[in-house]
Amino acid sequence: xxxxxxxxxxxxxxALWTSxxxxxxxxxxxxxxxxxxxxxxxxxxxxAGDLFVALKGESTDGHRFVEAAFRxxxxxxxxxxxxxxxxxxxxxxxxxxxxxxxxARARISSTCAILGITGSVGKTSVxxxxxxxxxxxxxxxxxxxxxxxxNHVGVPLSLARMPAGSRFGVFEMGMxxxxxxxxxxxxxxxRVAVITTIAPAHIENLGSEEAIxxxxxxxxxxxxxxxxxxxxxxxxxxxxxxxxxxxxGAAVVSFGRAANADVRLLDAVPAPGGGxxxxxxxxxxxxxxxxxxxxxxxVLNSLAVMAAxxxxxxxxxxxxxxxxxxxxxKGRGARHEIPAGPGTALLIDESYNANPASMSATLxxxxxxxASRRIAVLGAMKELGEHGPQFxxxxxAPLAAAHVDHAILVGDEMAALAQELRKSxxxxxxxxxxLGKAVPFAHCRNAAEALQTLAEFGVxxxxxxxxxxxxxxxxxxxxxxxxxxxx
Numbered sequence: 001x002x003x004x005x006x007x008x009x010x011x012x013x014x015a016l017w018t019s020x021x022x023x024x025x026x027x028x029x030x031x032x033x034x035x036x037x038x039x040x041x042x043x044x045x046x047x048a049g050d051l052f053v054a055l056k057g058e059s060t061d062g063h064r065f066v067e068a069a070f071r072x073x074x075x076x077x078x079x080x081x082x083x084x085x086x087x088x089x090x091x092x093x094x095x096x097x098x099x100x101x102x103x104a105r106a107r108i109s110s111t112c113a114i115l116g117i118t119g120s121v122g123k124t125s126v127x128x129x130x131x132x133x134x135x136x137x138x139x140x141x142x143x144x145x146x147x148x149x150x151n152h153v154g155v156p157l158s159l160a161r162m163p164a165g166s167r168f169g170v171f172e173m174g175m176x177x178x179x180x181x182x183x184x185x186x187x188x189x190x191r192v193a194v195i196t197t198i199a200p201a202h203i204e205n206l207g208s209e210e211a212i213x214x215x216x217x218x219x220x221x222x223x224x225x226x227x228x229x230x231x232x233x234x235x236x237x238x239x240x241x242x243x244x245x246x247x248x249g250a251a252v253v254s255f256g257r258a259a260n261a262d263v264r265l266l267d268a269v270p271a272p273g274g275g276x277x278x279x280x281x282x283x284x285x286x287x288x289x290x291x292x293x294x295x296x297x298x299v300l301n302s303l304a305v306m307a308a309x310x311x312x313x314x315x316x317x318x319x320x321x322x323x324x325x326x327x328x329x330k331g332r333g334a335r336h337e338i339p340a341g342p343g344t345a346l347l348i349d350e351s352y353n354a355n356p357a358s359m360s361a362t363l364x365x366x367x368x369x370x371a372s373r374r375i376a377v378l379g380a381m382k383e384l385g386e387h388g389p390q391f392x393x394x395x396x397a398p399l400a401a402a403h404v405d406h407a408i409l410v411g412d413e414m415a416a417l418a419q420e421l422r423k424s425x426x427x428x429x430x431x432x433x434x435l436g437k438a439v440p441f442a443h444c445r446n447a448a449e450a451l452q453t454l455a456e457f458g459v460x461x462x463x464x465x466x467x468x469x470x471x472x473x474x475x476x477x478x479x480x481x482x483x484x485x486x487x
Contacts, residue, residue: 015036020033022051022078025103028090030088031082031089035075036049037050039161040052040053043065046069050069051076052070052074053077054077054079066085079093094153097157097160101156101157101159104159105187105189113314114189115170115312116190116192118172119194119196119197121199121357123172124148124172124329125298126305128144129301129305129322130308130309131143133314133323141166141167142166143169143170145170145171148352150172150174151184152183154172155184158171159188173219178218180215180218185218185219185220190219192227192308193220193250195230196232197235198212200387204383204387204388210237213240214244220244223249223250227248229241230255230304230307233254233257253311255300263303278291282306289302290323290324294333295361296365330352331350331471331476332349333349334349335347336349340463341460345460345462346465347465348365350467354469356381360395363395363399364401366402366466370464371462371463371464372461372463373405373460375457376406376407376466376468377475378468378469379411379475380392380410380470381413392417396420404439406457407442408442408457410447418441421441442457447474447475447477454478467479
């Protein structure tokens with residue numbers, strides 16, 4: 001457990017940045033003296049006291065929305081030409097945001113433990129669990145990247161928002177191509193770097209799981225001297241990840257079921273309310289704690305959380321309490337009771353992301369959930385390239401194993417799974433059912449058709465509906481429609 005100095009909770013200025021600090025950080029010129037309380041890049045999300053950063057993108061220019069930002073309460077703007085409002089003038093606002101993030105990181109370098117999170121599956125969930133654990137331990141002095149702000153804009157933005165009085169910072173880093181994590185970790189410079197798992201997400205761009213592992217391992221290059229790498233012991237890429245961490249001079253802590261794991265799962269049994277009661281061996285002690293979120297993947301996530309909290313000097317007891325209270329996130333496991341005839345049905349919202357590993361894990365969770373009927377609304381998995389048809393077809397087995405009563409498949413890529421289910425059904429009939437129950441299904445072009453198909457199928461009391469797919473498929477709209485009358 002971390003020992004806080006006597007002045008650990010001294011009062012810090014309410015201002016996130018002053019105009020003088022901003023100008024010095026980004027090499028710009030302040031139009032006047034002011035203070036800001038937040039940093040925002042979308043004028044629609046600006047609230048009173050924010051600095052609006054007018055970024056230029058491929059399709060739009062944030063300078064067009066400066067007046068809207070000030071109508072919403074902006075205190076100042078970061079711009080590349082003079083305006084009739086308080087501002088910081090720079091030549092390149094995107095570069096200035098990056099510089100501001102780096103300045104935020106520099107000013108807490110001796111007082112704050114920074115954690116960086118990446119992985120093919122579970123980044124955001126582990127990030128949120130770590131934040132909850134460390135925020136509890138530090139009496140509200142933890143900071144994190146919100147939503148999935150994990151790219152070349154989201155990471156510096158999240159850093160720029162970090163208060164000077166932070167004791168922990170938790171930052172998510174994502175990638176689509178090799179080299180992207182390296183650029184992000186150079187800005188974050190974590191004390192603890194966590195890789196949740198390696199799976200064939202973005203394999204279209206990287207070509208193989210081995211290449212994905214190498215790209216994720218770039219996170220270790222940014223570690224502070226004496227930093228710690230937290231890696232999954234159960235992955236076939238363990239030795240590759242371990243070697244990359246050791247080359248960076250990191251201490252390695254592994255987690256998982258494997259006998260050699262430093263944070264090893266001893267037991268996980270169902271807990272009241274749908275979660276798990278976990279027993280883990282940390283080498284010098286055993287921990288028993290409850291994980292509120294259901295599913296084996298959350299059990300393994302919790303081991304990564306415990307390993308990272310310990311490496312960062314956090315409180316394991318606070319981590320256990322946080323895991324017991326943390327519920328599913330929007331688009332990543334949130335559960336809703338929705339009206340269904342005279343009763344209710346359970347809706348599991350996994351609409352934000354999907355890849356072969358997370359699809360299989362979530363279908364297994366569906367199969368373990370008590371239900372009168374199980375309905376799976378599955379959206380296409382993106383960025384799988386030439387491997388896509390096979391990965392989609394391979395979902396037939398976990399669908400059947402989950403005892404799904406009806407599947408609604410959404411998107412062109414799901415044609416391969418539809419073909420596989422059709423073939424499995426015909427084989428099952430010809431064998432007199434000896435090959436198991438076929439999974440009835442419908443194939444839809446988009447989320448709107450899927451919602452209509454679900455309405456025609458009918459949702460009944462006691463049903464469990466899983467909605468999962470890549471975010472671009474738009475199944476979040478289907479979830480919003482179903483939860484509009486949530487009780």
